[in-house]
Amino acid sequence: MNKSVEFIDWGLTDYQEAWTQQERLFDQTVGVKTANRTNGADKQTPNYLVFCEHPHVYTLGKSGHPENLLLDEQGLKDKQATYYKINRGGDITYHGPGQIVGYPILDLDNFFTDIHLYLRTLEEAIILTLDEYGIRAGRYPGYTGVWLDADNEKARKISAMGVRCSRWVTMHGFAFNVNADLDYFKNIVPCGIDDKDVTSMQRELGYALNMDEVKGKLKVHIASLFNMELF
DSSP: OOOEEEEEEEEEOOHHHHHHHHHHHHHHHHHHHHHHHHHTOOOOOOOEEEEEEOSSEEEEOTTOOGGGBOOOHHHHHHTTOEEEEOSSSSSEEEEOTTEEEEEEEOBGGGTOSOHHHHHHHHHHHHHHHHHTTTOOOBOOTTOOSEEESTTSTTOEEEEEEEEEEETTEEEEEEEEESSOOGGGGGGBOGGGOSSSEEOOHHHHHSSOOOHHHHHHHHHHHHHHHHTOEEO
């Protein structure tokens, strides 16, 4: 099993460009697996952990409902936002500056072939990162993602998850609100959930965070939980 993972930070990147790059890395990994099976070879499959931020964009998962976007074409222009229907699971979500978007492109045959454990492990990395800043977070039964006060009426979501997995190779991933402009969530029914709030580290702590610092802590927790060797 190859647990070495290439870490890449794309910085602020257009969503379409990032999606195209994700597909390229995903296809590359799937191609190695297919060739191994066809030729009886045992070439190691590559693994990637990508962090980035996006300009304002709304994305709708393949099981999502378009009516959960509350803006028309002119409204999107007014908000300087774009909109894409994409091939991950889940409903609609928002990406924007001040939000860490993570795209693990992993061959889970190198780690564990359990998509639910995969999602729970990503959630745990974010929960542990938040704990370093004194923010107690957890899970909301029946929903993916990371929540605050999930056990009462103040439940609010700080990280959303939406993944695609084919041949045990993953793409897409998570969005973690650090300093994100939460007003953009008012233009959608986030993840199809219309009765829960959305929050960020900045809102909870009352000050803007250093993005590179938070990325560094999150990267360490992901590597530790997955027993990765990052390079």
